[in-house]
Each structure stands twice: as structure tokens, then as C-alpha cells.
Amino acid sequence: MNRLLITILIFCTFAQLIFSQEGNETEIPSESDSLKTNLRQSGVIMQDSLFEKKKVINPLAPSKAAFYSAAIPGLGQIYNKRYWKVPIVWGAIGGSVYAYTWNNNNYRRFRTAFIRRKAGFTDDEFFDLNGDNLATDPPDLDDGDLENQQERFQEDRDLWLVVSIALYALNIVDANVDAHLKQFNIDDNLSFDFEPYLDLNPITNNPNYGMALTIKF
Incomplete structure (x- = not known):
């Protein structure tokens, strides 16, 4: 009888302990349970400052910039938003074209005078530069002078023709290269990680050691 009472008391004690633990778990949820519940409901939001700014790459931008500069010098620089380069492009190309035109006009003047002088005419603009109207005097610029000036101009x-073509081509190259460089990632958040590297050979199962360089951007 005593053994039976002792057995019943032990069974009741264990039952009371088990039910009390279940009641405590129901009434007071643990921190881990609440965290699991929050994760299921709202999830986890992670934001990395390295990826806040996403740069859109346009592979056709360099070709467009080169085409615009070929059509109208300086237009490719405007497309690249390098507005300060436009006066430089226009000044360089415009100055070289003006120099070419000026030398070409002088060349034509001396060539026309030289041809007329060889034909026996003395009414060209270089025959009497002083304006003394003395036809018997020797010309102010003789045939040799006209020929030399013609060759110089x-x-x-x-x-200046070569310079104009070179500046025109340089304008196109500048627009193309500038469009390429604008799409390079030069953010200050660029970084790299240098750490040991370990891998197992799948055939020989031998370890391979080394160093791994990881660039983060």
C-alpha cells in the first residue's frame, strides 16, 4: 500500500511540473519565438550603401556622341554634357578653317597676278603698290616675287588644311572617348578584399592554397 501511494505521489509531481511548464510557455512567449513570428510577418530588410546608386550603362552612347560630333563639331560634347568644351572645339576648328581660307585667298591673288604678268599685262594689283602710276618704272613686285609669294601661301x-582635318577628327575622338569614360564606375565606395583561398582538388582530394582578390563595387 505504501509503495502504491509513493508511486502515485511521484506521478502527480511529474504531471504538475509538465503542465506548469506548458502553461508558462503559453502565457509568456520567449524572445526567440517572437523573433520568429516577426520574421515571418515582416521579413528582413537589408540595405547596403554600396548599391544605393545604380549606374545605367548605355553601350550606344559612345557611338552616338561620335556621330553627333561628325555631323556638327561640338554637338557630341553637348550630348556628353561637357559644355565647356564646345567653345574650345568651335574656336580651334573655326580658327583653322579661317587660316586656311585666308591663305587660299592670298594664293589665288598672287597666282592670278603671276599668270597675267606672264601674259604681258601690267594692270595687276602688285605692279604699282606705291601708286605713283609710272608705267616705265620697274614693278614693285616682279615675277619672281609673285611666284615666291604664291608658293608660300x-x-x-x-x-592649315591638314590641321583642320586633324582637329575635326580629334573632336570626334574626344566625344567618343569621353562618352566611354563617363560610364566607368569611379565611385568612392569601390573597395577590394584580399583573403586566403583554400580549395580541394576533386580528383586527388588534395588541398590547393592561394590568395583571393575580390573587388566590391
Whole structure:
């Protein structure tokens, strides 16, 4: 009888402990349970400052900029929003074209006078530069002078033609390269991580050691 009473008391004690623990868990939820509930309801939001700014890459931008500069010098710089380059482009190309035109006009003047002088005429603008109207006097610029001036202006004209073409091509190259460089990531958040590297060879199962360089942007 005593053994039976002792057994009943032990069973009741264990039952009371089990029910009390279940009641405590129901009434007071633990922090881990509340955290799991919050995670199921709202989820986790992680924001990395390195990826806040997403830069859109346009692969056709360099071609467009080059095409615009080829059509109208300086227009590619405007497309790239490099407005300060536009006066430089216009001044360089415009100045070289003006120099070419000026030398070409002088070349034509001396060439026309030289041809007329060889034909026996003395009414060209370089025959009497002093304005003394003395036809018997020797010309102020003789045939040799006209020929030398003609050749000098011809050489300068050809030189400025080459310069104009080079500046025009440089304008196109500048617009194309500038459009390329604008799309490079030069953010201050660029960083890299240098850490040990360990891998197992799948065939020999031997470890391979090394260093891994990871660029983060």
C-alpha cells in the first residue's frame, strides 16, 4: 500500500511540473519565438550603401556622341554634357578653317597676278603698290616675287588644311572617348578584399592554397 501511494505521489509531481511548464510557455512567449513570428510577418530588410546608386550603362552612347560630333563639331560634347568644351572645339576648328581660307585667298591673288604678268599685262594689283602710276618704272613686285609669294601661301594653305582635318577628327575622338569614360564606375565606395583561398582538388582530394582578390563595387 505504501509503495502504491509513493508511486502515485511521484506521478502527480511529474504531471504538475509538465503542465506548469506548458502553461508558462503559453502565457509568456520567449524572445526567440517572437523573433520568429516577426520574421515571418515582416521579413528582413537589408540595405547596403554600396548599391544605393545604380549606374545605367548605355553601350550606344559612345557611338552616338561620335556621330553627333561628325555631323556638327561640338554637338557630341553637348550630348556628353561637357559644355565647356564646345567653345574650345568651335574656336580651334573655326580658327583653322579661317587660316586656311585666308591663305587660299592670298594664293589665288598672287597666282592670278603671276599668270597675267606672264601674259604681258601690267594692270595687276602688285605692279604699282606705291601708286605713283609710272608705267616705265620697274614693278614693285616682279615675277619672281609673285611666284615666291604664291608658293608660300600655297604651302601655308595646305598646312592649315591638314590641321583642320586633324582637329575635326580629334573632336570626334574626344566625344567618343569621353562618352566611354563617363560610364566607368569611379565611385568612392569601390573597395577590394584580399583573403586566403583554400580549395580541394576533386580528383586527388588534395588541398590547393592561394590568395583571393575580390573587388566590391
